[in-house]
Amino acid sequence: MSVSELNAPAQDYLKLIWSATEWSDRAITVGAMAERLGVTASTVSDGLRKLTQQGLVSHAPYGSIELTETGRRYALVMVRRHRLLETFLVNVLGYGWDEVHAEAEVLEHAVSDLLIDRIEEHLGYPDRDPHGDLIPTREGHQPRISAWQLSECEAGSELSIVRISDASPDMLRYFSGLGLSPGTHLRLEAQHPYADVTSVCVLPSEQAIDLGSAAARAIWVVGHTTEPTPPAK
Amino acid sequence: MSVSELNAPAQDYLKLIWSATEWSDRAITVGAMAERLGVTASTVSDGLRKLTQQGLVSHAPYGSIELTETGRRYALVMVRRHRLLETFLVNVLGYGWDEVHAEAEVLEHAVSDLLIDRIEEHLGYPDRDPHGDLIPTREGHQPRISAWQLSECEAGSELSIVRISDASPDMLRYFSGLGLSPGTHLRLEAQHPYADVTSVCVLPSEQAIDLGSAAARAIWVVGHTTEPTPPAK
DNA sequence: GAACAATGTTTGGTGCGTCTAACATCGTCT
DNA sequence: AGACGATGTTAGACGCACCAAACATTGTTC
Ligand SMILES: [Mn+2]
Ligand SMILES: [Mn+2]
Ligand SMILES: [Mn+2]
Ligand SMILES: [Mn+2]
Numbered sequence: 001m002s003v004s005e006l007n008a009p010a011q012d013y014l015k016l017i018w019s020a021t022e023w024s025d026r027a028i029t030v031g032a033m034a035e036r037l038g039v040t041a042s043t044v045s046d047g048l049r050k051l052t053q054q055g056l057v058s059h060a061p062y063g064s065i066e067l068t069e070t071g072r073r074y075a076l077v078m079v080r081r082h083r084l085l086e087t088f089l090v091n092v093l094g095y096g097w098d099e100v101h102a103e104a105e106v107l108e109h110a111v112s113d114l115l116i117d118r119i120e121e122h123l124g125y126p127d128r129d130p131h132g133d134l135i136p137t138r139e140g141h142q143p144r145i146s147a148w149q150l151s152e153c154e155a156g157s158e159l160s161i162v163r164i165s166d167a168s169p170d171m172l173r174y175f176s177g178l179g180l181s182p183g184t185h186l187r188l189e190a191q192h193p194y195a196d197v198t199s200v201c202v203l204p205s206e207q208a209i210d211l212g213s214a215a216a217r218a219i220w221v222v223g224h225t226t227e228p229t230p231p232a233k
Numbered sequence: 234m235s236v237s238e239l240n241a242p243a244q245d246y247l248k249l250i251w252s253a254t255e256w257s258d259r260a261i262t263v264g265a266m267a268e269r270l271g272v273t274a275s276t277v278s279d280g281l282r283k284l285t286q287q288g289l290v291s292h293a294p295y296g297s298i299e300l301t302e303t304g305r306r307y308a309l310v311m312v313r314r315h316r317l318l319e320t321f322l323v324n325v326l327g328y329g330w331d332e333v334h335a336e337a338e339v340l341e342h343a344v345s346d347l348l349i350d351r352i353e354e355h356l357g358y359p360d361r362d363p364h365g366d367l368i369p370t371r372e373g374h375q376p377r378i379s380a381w382q383l384s385e386c387e388a389g390s391e392l393s394i395v396r397i398s399d400a401s402p403d404m405l406r407y408f409s410g411l412g413l414s415p416g417t418h419l420r421l422e423a424q425h426p427y428a429d430v431t432s433v434c435v436l437p438s439e440q441a442i443d444l445g446s447a448a449a450r451a452i453w454v455v456g457h458t459t460e461p462t463p464p465a466k
Numbered sequence: 467g468a469a470c471a472a473t474g475t476t477t478g479g480t481g482c483g484t485c486t487a488a489c490a491t492c493g494t495c496t
Numbered sequence: 497a498g499a500c501g502a503t504g505t506t507a508g509a510c511g512c513a514c515c516a517a518a519c520a521t522t523g524t525t526c
Contacts, residue, residue, distance in 0.1 A: 029473080030473075030475090031473065031474080041473080041474065042476080042477095044474095045474060049475090061475065
C-alpha cells in the first residue's frame with residue numbers, strides 16, 4: 001500500500017495530524033481538525049475510525065489522536081508534496097507566497113511520486129518552502145529545528161525570521177506589505193501583553209512596526225547574532 | 234459556472250466527446266466512451282443524461298452524442314490543460330513522451346486556470362504538445378489542421394509526421410526506438426493491404442521500417458516537399 | 467460528589483458515481 | 497417483414513463522504 005491509494009480526505013487528515021505536532025507538542029483534537037478542514041466533527045470522528053482500522057492512526061473513542069509509524073511516514077510524504085509544490089509555484093512559475101497554499105492543497109492529491117522527485121531535482125533540492133517550512137526528504141526524514149514564536153520572545157533581542165505560518169493568505173499579504181518574510185532581521189522592541197501588541201524594528205532599515213497577537217504568533221524566529229533566544233517562560 | 238466546478242468524470246466525458254471528432258467526423262458512441270474510460274456503458278449513459286440536463290451535451294436516448302456550444306468550450310479547456318501539462322512535463326521536467334499521458338490525465342482535474350496560464354507562459358506559448366497535437370488557446374480557439382493517417386496514404390510520396398496518437402504508451406516507446414516522432418521525414422515505399430503492412434523509409438537516414446496497421450493508423454502525416462498528400466480513396 | 471458545559475461519537479439519512487441485471491431499441495440479415 | 501444480435505437505457509443496489517440530531521463521555525465548577 002502507499003499513501004497515493006488513499007483518498008484526498010484521508011491524506012489531508014494524516015497531514016493535518018502530523019502538522020499539529022510540528023510546532024507544538026499537544027496532539028490535535030477532533031474539533032480542531034473539523035474546523036480546519038471545514039467539515040463537521042462527526043465526519044472527522046468517522047474518518048479517524050477508518051484510519052485507525054487501516055493502521056495509520058491510533059485513536060480510541062474520546063482518546064487522543066496519534067499517528068502510527070506508517071501513518072507518520074504517509075503524512076510526511078504529503079507534507080513533502082505540499083511544500084515542494086509551493087516552492088515550485090513560487091520559484092518557477094512566479095506565484096506569490098500568499099497564493100500557493102490553496103493551489104498546493106489540491107495538487108498534492110494529484111501528483112505522482114515521480115513528479116515530486118522531478119520537481120525537487122528541478123528546484124535543486126531546496127530545504128525550505130516559501131514560508132520557511134522544512135521540506136522532508138524522499139526518505140521521509142525531517143530534521144527537527146528549534147524556533148520560537150515572536151509573541152513569546154523577550155524584548156531587546158535581535159532575531160531572524162525563519163518561518164511564517166501559511167495558514168492565512170491575508171496575513172501573508174499583510175506581512176509582504178511590511179517587508180516581513182523568512183530571512184528578515186528584526187529587533188524586538190517591546191511586548192505589551194495586555195494591549196496584545198508586539199513592537200519590532202526591521203533591520204537594517206530601522207522601520208518600526210506594531211504587530212497584533214495573531215501576527216506575532218504566526219512569526220517564528222531564532223536569535224540573529226547570538227544563540228537562539230530561549231522562549232520566555 | 235465553469236468547467237472547474239464539474240467533477241473529474243464529467244470533465245473526462247466532455248474531453249473525450251470532443252477528442253473523438255478531432256480526427257474523425259463520426260461522433261463517439263456510448264460503448265466507445267465506456268471502453269476508453271474503463272467504466273460500464275450504463276455509467277456513461279447515466280453521465281450523459283446529467284450532462285444533457287446541464288446543457289453541456291445534446292443526447293437523446295439512443296441518439297447521437299454532441300457537445301453544445303458551452304460543452305465544446307469546456308472540452309477545449311480540458312484539452313488545453315492536458316496538452317500544456319504534457320508539454321510541460323516533457324520540456325521542463327524531463328519526462329519521456331510515453332510517460333506523460335497518465336500523469337496529465339490526473340493533473341488536468343486538479344490545476345487552476347491560473348496555473349495553466351503560468352505554465353503556458355513559462356513554456357513560451359507552444360502550439361503543439363509532445364505528440365504533435367495542437368494546443369487550444371486561452372480563448373478556446375483551436376485551428377483546424379489537415380493531416381492524413383499514414384495507413385491511408387499512397388506509396389511513393391515523401392511525408393512529414395505531424396502527429397502521433399498518444400493512446401498507447403507502449404506504441405510510443407516502440408516509435409521512439411525506431412526514431413519516429415513529430416517532425417520526422419519519411420518516404421512511403423509501399424502499402425501491402427492484405428498483409429496489413431506499411432513500408433516506409435526514414436529520411437535522410439534511408440532506414441527501412443515495416444509498420445503494422447495499428448502503427449500506420451497512429452501516425453498522421455502531411456506532404457513533405459509538395460502540397461499535402463490527399464488521402465487515398 | 468452532583469450538575470453542567472464542552473467535546474466527541476453514533477445513528478439515520480442524502481447525494482453521487484459506480485456496478486449488475488433486466489429491459490428497450492436499433493440495424494442487419496435472411 | 498420478421499428475427500436476432502448488438503448497442504444503449506433503466507432499475508435497484510452498494511460504497512463513500514458528508515451532515516444534523518440524538519446520545520455519550522469528559523472535565524470542570526459549585
Ligand atoms: Mn489537501
Ligand atoms: Mn508552506
Ligand atoms: Mn482525466
Ligand atoms: Mn498528447
